[in-house]
Amino acid sequence: LPVVAIVGQPNVGKSTLFNRIINQRLAIVEDKPGVTRDRNYAQAEWLGHKFDLIDTGGITWSGSNIEDEIRAQAEIAIEEADVIVILTSVTNHLTSLDERIAQMLYQTKKPVILAVNKADNPEQRMDIYDFYSLGFGEPIPVSSIHGTGIGDLLDRIVASLPQDLDQNENKQISFSVIGRPNVGKSSIVNQLVGEKRVIVNNEEGTTRDAVDTPFETADGTKFRIVDTAGIRKRGKVYEKTEKYSVMRAMGAIEHSDIVCLVLDADTGIREQDKHVAGYAHEAGRGIIIVVNKWDLPKKNSNSAKEFEQTIRTEFQYLDYAPILFVSAKTGQNLAKIPEMVKQVYRNQQQRIKSSVLNDLLLEASKLVPTPMIKGKRLRVYYMTQVATNPPTFVVFVNDPELMHFSYERFLTNQLRANFDFSGTPIKIIPRKRK
Numbered sequence: 001l002p003v004v005a006i007v008g009q010p011n012v013g014k015s016t017l018f019n020r021i022i023n024q025r026l027a028i029v030e031d032k033p034g035v036t037r038d039r040n041y042a043q044a045e046w047l048g049h050k051f052d053l054i055d056t057g058g059i060t061w062s063g064s065n066i067e068d069e070i071r072a073q074a075e076i077a078i079e080e081a082d083v084i085v086i087l088t089s090v091t092n093h094l095t096s097l098d099e100r101i102a103q104m105l106y107q108t109k110k111p112v113i114l115a116v117n118k119a120d121n122p123e124q125r126m127d128i129y130d131f132y133s134l135g136f137g138e139p140i141p142v143s144s145i146h147g148t149g150i151g152d153l154l155d156r157i158v159a160s161l162p163q164d165l166d167q168n169e170n171k172q173i174s175f176s177v178i179g180r181p182n183v184g185k186s187s188i189v190n191q192l193v194g195e196k197r198v199i200v201n202n203e204e205g206t207t208r209d210a211v212d213t214p215f216e217t218a219d220g221t222k223f224r225i226v227d228t229a230g231i232r233k234r235g236k237v238y239e240k241t242e243k244y245s246v247m248r249a250m251g252a253i254e255h256s257d258i259v260c261l262v263l264d265a266d267t268g269i270r271e272q273d274k275h276v277a278g279y280a281h282e283a284g285r286g287i288i289i290v291v292n293k294w295d296l297p298k299k300n301s302n303s304a305k306e307f308e309q310t311i312r313t314e315f316q317y318l319d320y321a322p323i324l325f326v327s328a329k330t331g332q333n334l335a336k337i338p339e340m341v342k343q344v345y346r347n348q349q350q351r352i353k354s355s356v357l358n359d360l361l362l363e364a365s366k367l368v369p370t371p372m373i374k375g376k377r378l379r380v381y382y383m384t385q386v387a388t389n390p391p392t393f394v395v396f397v398n399d400p401e402l403m404h405f406s407y408e409r410f411l412t413n414q415l416r417a418n419f420d421f422s423g424t425p426i427k428i429i430p431r432k433r434k
C-alpha cells in the first residue's frame with residue numbers, strides 16, 4: 001500500500017488527526033485517549049483508496065529533544081512516505097519550527113500537503129493564510145477534534161497517491177533462466193511452457209531481439225520467461241563462447257525480477273557458473289539455484305545434502321538462494337520452479353513497517369554490542385525500509401564509517417531470522433543522521 005506520513009512540531013495535533021483519519025470510515029467519535037495512542041501506523045481508506053498512515057509524532061527516539069524528534073520525523077517521511085502531510089496549528093501561528101520542518105521537506109520530490117489544524121471556527125479559518133509562506137500551496141484548514149475539513153484533506157491525499165500501486169493484479173512475474181551452455185536451460189523452459197505453445201522464430205544465424213514467453217500456472221499466476229530466444233536452440237554456436245553467453249545472461253538478468261541459475265548435476269560446478277551467478281547477485285535480483293539433470297548421478301540419501309553443501313561453499317554470497325533439484329528429462333520437481341519463483345517474488349516485494357523494524361533494532365541491540373572503531377562506538381538510531389525488490393533498508397547512525405560489515409551482516413541476519421526473505425538479497429544503507 002502507498003504510505004502517507006504526518007509530520008509536524010509537537011502539540012499541533014498529529015495524533016488526533018491520525019486517529020480521526022483512521023476512524024473516518026467507521027465514523028465513530030473517538031474521544032478516549034489511549035485507545036489508539038500507541039498505534040502509530042494504521043491502514044486507512046477514503047473513497048475506496050487504501051493507504052498506510054504513519055503518525056511520525058507517535059514514534060519517539062531515545063534522546064528525544066524536540067529538534068531531534070522533528071528531524072527523525074521528517075527523515076522517516078522523506079524516506080518512506082509516498083505523500084507527506086505537514087501539520088501546523090492555527091493557534092500557534094507560523095513558527096520557526098514549522099519553517100525548519102518545511103525546509104527539510106523541500107528536499108523531497110514527493111507531494112507535500114499543508115494542513116492547518118485547530119481551525120475550529122470561521123475566524124480561525126481566516127487565519128490560515130500566513131501559512132502560504134511555507135511554500136506548499138494552499139493550506140487546508142482542519143479541525144481534528146471536530147472533524148471538519150478532514151474530508152477535504154483526504155481528497156487531497158488520495159489525489160496525490162501514486163497511481164500504479166493497485167494494478168498488481170495483472171502483474172506478470174518475470175524470471176530468466178540462465179547458466180552456461182548445455183546445463184539444460186532450453187529443456188527446462190520447453191518443459192515449463194510446453195513445446196507447442198511457444199513458437200520462437202529461430203532462423204539460423206539471425207540475431208533477433210529478446211523474445212519473452214508468457215505462461216500461466218494452474219492457480220492463475222502469470223509468468224514471463226525473459227529472453228526465451230536466447231535460451232532456446234538458436235544461436236548455439238555463439239552461445240558456446242563465454243563472452244556471448246555472459247552478455248546474453250546479463251541482459252536477461254536486467255529484465256527479470258527473479259533469476260533461475262541452472263547448474264548441471266552431472267558435470268558439477270564450473271568456473272563459468274560462478275561468473276554468471278556473480279552477475280545475478282550484483283544485480284540485486286532474487287535468485288533460485290536449480291540443479292538440473294538430477295536423474296543422472298548415482299544417488300544415496302545424502303546426495304542432495306552433499307551437493308547443497310558444495311553449492312554453499314562455492315557460492316557463499318548466495319547463501320539466501322533456495323536450491324531445487326530437478327530433471328528436465330523426467331520432469332521431477334519442475335513444477336516447483338514457478339512455485340518458488342512466486343514465493344521469492346513475494347519475499348522481495350515485502351514491506352516491513354518502521355515500527356516493527358525498530359522493535360527489531362531494539363532486540364538486536366540487546367544481543368550484540370555495536371562495533372567500536374578507534375574508540376568511537378556506532379550508534380544506531382532507527383531503521384526504515386525505503387525500497388522493495390530488493391528490500392532496502394536505510395539505517396540512520398551517528399557515523400556511517402562505523403558500520404562495520406560484520407554488523408551489517410548481523411542486521412541482515414536478524415532481518416532474515418524474523419521475516420521470509422529467502423531468495424532475495426537485502427540491502428542495508430547506513431546513513432548519517434543529519
Ligand code: GDP
Nearest residue numbers: 181182183184185186187292293294327328329
Ligand atoms: P542449454 O544449452 O542450457 O539450453 O541446454 P539444453 O537444454 O540444450 O540441454 C543440453 C543437453 O542436456 C541436451 O542433450 C538435453 O537433452 C540434456 N538434458 C537437459 N536436461 C536434462 C536432464 O534433466 N536430464 C538429462 N539426463 N539430460 C538433460
